[in-house]
Amino acid sequence: MTQQILKTKEDLRDLIDNYAYLSDDKKIAEVMDLFTPDVSYKVYxxxxxxxxVSGRQNMEKDFNSHASEVKTYFTLNGQHTVNIEGDTATGISFTQIKMIREAEGKDILTDYSVKYDDKYVLDNGKWLIKDRVAHFLIIESRAL
Structure with missing residues (x-):
């Protein structure tokens, strides 16, 4: 494995970790900077x-709307496997996301187990997410 491949793997891991950090802090405008302008984002x-959702502007509206309903996010990233081919790459990552929302005066914790299928592109020396498909595999909710 070359030094360049190791550096690219590190950059791609930083990309998905930054997505988690910024999302948890509800820094939606900064999250959008991690995507290409023509991003495609699907959730199952x-x-x-x-x-x-297609396009960064539409995605930002959706993310802001969702974030306005959530009191607290907590994300923990797990495995991340990538296949690099020059200035493009594909990746699979696994994530645990916890969200606290209020319903009927009670805090509700929802725990999501998510698998992301991603396509990345290198744009002006920076890796960005071009396509993301989120598979919410396990969803569990309970009152706190």
Whole structure:
């Protein structure tokens, strides 16, 4: 494995970790900087497509709307495997996301186990997410 491949793997891992850090802090405008302007973002829950957004502007609206309903986010990234081919790459990553929302005066914790299928591109020396498909595999909610 070359030094360049190791550096690229590190850069791609930093990309998905930065997505988690910024999302947890609700820094949505900064999260958008991690995506290409023509990004495609799909979300599946229970195998059903529940969201399909194209373009950074549309995604920012959706993310801001969602973030306004969440009191607290906590994300923990796990495995991340990439296949690098020049200025493009594909990746699979696994994540645990916890969200606290309020419903009927109670805090509700929802725990999500998510698999992301990503396509990345190198743009002006910076890796960006071009396509992301989120598979919410396990969803558990309970009152705190």
């Amino acid at each position: 829950m229970g195998g059903n497509l529940v969201a399909d």
